[in-house]
Every structure is written in structure tokens, then in C-alpha cells.
Amino acid sequence: MTADGLGGTIARYDARGRTVFVLECIVTKFGGSSLASDEQFRKVRSILELEPTRLYLIPSAPGKRFPTDEKVTDLLYDCHALAAEGKPFDDLFVKIRERYLSIAQHLHLEVDIEGALDEVHRGIAGGKSRDWCASRGEYLCGLLVADYLGWRFVDAAEGIRFHDDGTLDDEKTQELLSGLLKDRKPSVVPGFYGSRANGEVVTFSRGGSDITGALVARAVGADVYENWTDVSGFLMADPRIIDGPAEISSITYKELRELSHMGASVLHEDAMFPVHRVGIPTNIRNTNKPYHPGTLISKNAPNEVSVPTITGIAGHQGYSVINVEKNMMNSEVGFGRKVLSILEEYGISFEHMPTGIDSMCVVVKSELLASHREEILEKLEKLVDGSGSVTVSDNLSIIATVGRGMVHNCGTAARLFSAMSRARINVRMIDQGSSELSIIVGVNDSDFEATIRAIYHEFVG
Numbered sequence: 001m002t003a004d005g006l007g008g009t010i011a012r013y014d015a016r017g018r019t020v021f022v023l024e025c026i027v028t029k030f031g032g033s034s035l036a037s038d039e040q041f042r043k044v045r046s047i048l049e050l051e052p053t054r055l056y057l058i059p060s061a062p063g064k065r066f067p068t069d070e071k072v073t074d075l076l077y078d079c080h081a082l083a084a085e086g087k088p089f090d091d092l093f094v095k096i097r098e099r100y101l102s103i104a105q106h107l108h109l110e111v112d113i114e115g116a117l118d119e120v121h122r123g124i125a126g127g128k129s130r131d132w133c134a135s136r137g138e139y140l141c142g143l144l145v146a147d148y149l150g151w152r153f154v155d156a157a158e159g160i161r162f163h164d165d166g167t168l169d170d171e172k173t174q175e176l177l178s179g180l181l182k183d184r185k186p187s188v189v190p191g192f193y194g195s196r197a198n199g200e201v202v203t204f205s206r207g208g209s210d211i212t213g214a215l216v217a218r219a220v221g222a223d224v225y226e227n228w229t230d231v232s233g234f235l236m237a238d239p240r241i242i243d244g245p246a247e248i249s250s251i252t253y254k255e256l257r258e259l260s261h262m263g264a265s266v267l268h269e270d271a272m273f274p275v276h277r278v279g280i281p282t283n284i285r286n287t288n289k290p291y292h293p294g295t296l297i298s299k300n301a302p303n304e305v306s307v308p309t310i311t312g313i314a315g316h317q318g319y320s321v322i323n324v325e326k327n328m329m330n331s332e333v334g335f336g337r338k339v340l341s342i343l344e345e346y347g348i349s350f351e352h353m354p355t356g357i358d359s360m361c362v363v364v365k366s367e368l369l370a371s372h373r374e375e376i377l378e379k380l381e382k383l384v385d386g387s388g389s390v391t392v393s394d395n396l397s398i399i400a401t402v403g404r405g406m407v408h409n410c411g412t413a414a415r416l417f418s419a420m421s422r423a424r425i426n427v428r429m430i431d432q433g434s435s436e437l438s439i440i441v442g443v444n445d446s447d448f449e450a451t452i453r454a455i456y457h458e459f460v461g
């Protein structure tokens, strides 16, 4: 059994959760809820003990222990905001202090976490940047985890490099991280941040520890990147719409990209690229159900006995369709470009663009259109110049049915549209990319949930 592109081995687990095929190097990332308390720390350690080739750990900052709890990162942002306005922030900082001290005390840790907390407090009071303050959640958590496991602590500021404009310096990061970690000594690398060449700390966007994990996995040439969280991977549909949807055991990076774009989120979008490019699979796992195999995301979903016709369904409400009609549009070279450049002027990206002979529809998010709607329509009217029309219709939902299995199955579209027709749903737009990876339908917002249900029950039961 080989991993995509690498020729390594993909993890398989027996009924008791033991790895059947041994991997040489696994990178693990544990999310905030997986490190929210000393009890969660204990679970993390037993997961690592199950598999000695889990060599690297990327921690998030402690997250929520119960639904109404606060995340350390949110508290740090709030402390920074208060300090920036010259207001006292000690009442909030006490909560942060207690979180770390409680974990350290319950686990009998020796690291000087009080000293590290004092330094963070001084930094916030002394006007350190917003990114620096937020990054301390992961930094402090990393100190605790490293001490608890007896592993080396590697500061992400030394391995993850950002350009001066705040974007990731991918090449330099690869060089620095692979140099720092090449000895394959078990190490903890805090997630979410890195630094500019001048040492200033920079963070990724929220949820960015997922990206750190992917960068570490790529740098050490891991067999698999395990992303441990509080769900057992991806579900085929939103559980708020479908009661108990089926779990997705295997998905390709391309499919996941389509589903994430339409709202299915477990993993930070930017965490896919570093590992996808070099063929390292990502395995989403549940810290609270360590024997559940989770979802395996890979380049080609290899070694499948049978491919399901559809992998998942996701959608969004709140789109608008700009319908532009113009006589002889078909023969006017560059007309489409002119329409799109008007949208570009206002920084609006379009989602879909079905066209006819003398008409084109541009589907955009209504909230993006809202602020400049009148100006944009005026400019489009000018473009059609009295020989056509420009109209907008709102309240469109877009639903993507995604599946690599569609390529091999005739009649998928027929089944999908028959199911919608039986549910008396009117289709306002259809788009099937040439990749045959997804079928996109546009329906009235009021039909959004009914459409997802109709498609799900047709293909999954």
C-alpha cells in the first residue's frame, strides 16, 4: 500500500486502533480543543505512545473546554486591544494565566511557565504587536507540551519565515524548517506564527496552526500529516441539514477544495497546498476517539476497492445573478472581458459564468455586490449601450455535489436532476466543470435545504 507520490506507506489501523503498516515519520497537529486542559494533554500523550513514529507535534493554543468557555487566542487579542487603548487588561490576563498554570500544576511540569507568562504580560503592556501577542498562545502551549513529553522545543519564529508584506516566504521556510528538523528528533513546533527576517513575529490568519503543521510535514518529508481535532473527519453533508450524515473516509485534495470553497470546513484552506504539492496525505483525526480512522485526504485516493459516486455535498446561500443581454454579443470579441473588468474594478470575484449566444450571467456573492450595486449596473448599462438589457436577480443558492466517482458513472446528472424534480425544486442555474468533479446547481434560497436533502437521499439513502 503506497502513499500518493511518495512510495511510503499509508496508516491503516486494526480494530483496536493499532497501526498495521508502520510509518517512518508522522507529523501531528493538535487543535485548541485537543489541548484545552490537563485531561486533554493526557489524551495527546497516549495517542503519541500508540505510534512511536509520531515524531513532530504542532500545538494550537488552548481552546474551549466547554461551549461557553473562552479560547486563549481570543483572550490574547482582547488583552492587546485593551492595552493599545491604554486600558487595564489584568482581569483578562488572569484567565490566561490560570489556564496555563492549571495545566502545568496538574501535570507536575517543571518548565518556568510563570516566568514565561510574566514575559508575555510585560510584552503586552509594553506595546508589542498584535501578532506577537496572539502568537504567545501557541508559544506558551508549546513550552508546556514539550516539557510534558520530554521533547525538544523549536520556536516557530526560527523556522517559519514571512516576507516584509506579511505573506509566507515559502522557499525560505522550507529551507529553515528542514535544516532545524532534519535530525528527526521528536520536537514540538508551536503553530500559527513565524517571523520576518528582522525577527518580528507574524501570524497566519485564524486557524493557521493547520498551515504550520503542513509546512513541517513537507519539510521533514513526512509519510502522513495527522491533523487531530474534535471531529472524526469530514461529513458528506452539513449535519444541521441532514440528520447524521455519513462520514467521508477518503477524499482527494481537489474534491476537498471544492467542498471547502462551498463551506465545508475542518481544515484551514491554505493548509492543503504545501502537502498536496509533494504528495503527503493528510489524515483528519479525533483526539477524543483516537481509534477512529477519520478522513484521509490524498492526491488520488489510491487503493480504493470501490469509489462512491459522490463524495460530499456543500452549498451557500445569498448569491446574485447579473444577467447581461446584448444583440450580437456572440460576435463581439472582448465583450466578456469588459463585463468582468467592471467587476474587477470593484474587487468583486465571480463564482460562475454561464453564457448563451447573446447573453451572459455572472454569479456573485450578494454581499460583495451590495456596496456598489448601482454604480456597477450603470456601467454595465453603458456597455450594452441601448441594444440589450442588464438585470439582477437575488436570493440564489449554489450547491455543489462533488465526487471523483462521477467520471466513471453514467447518469449521475440524470439522477440528481430527477431527485430535484421529484422534490419539486426549480433549477435556476447548472454548471458542470469539464473535470467532472462536481455538478453545481443554483436554486432559490428557499429551496436550499430541500435541494441538499433531495441529492443526499438520492445518492446516499
Ligand code: ASP
Residues within 6 Å of the ligand: 031, 032, 060, 061, 071, 073, 074, 137, 191, 192, 205, 206, 207, 208, 209, 210
Ligand atoms: N490559535 C489560533 C486561532 O485560534 C490558531 C489556531 O488555533 O490554529 O485561530
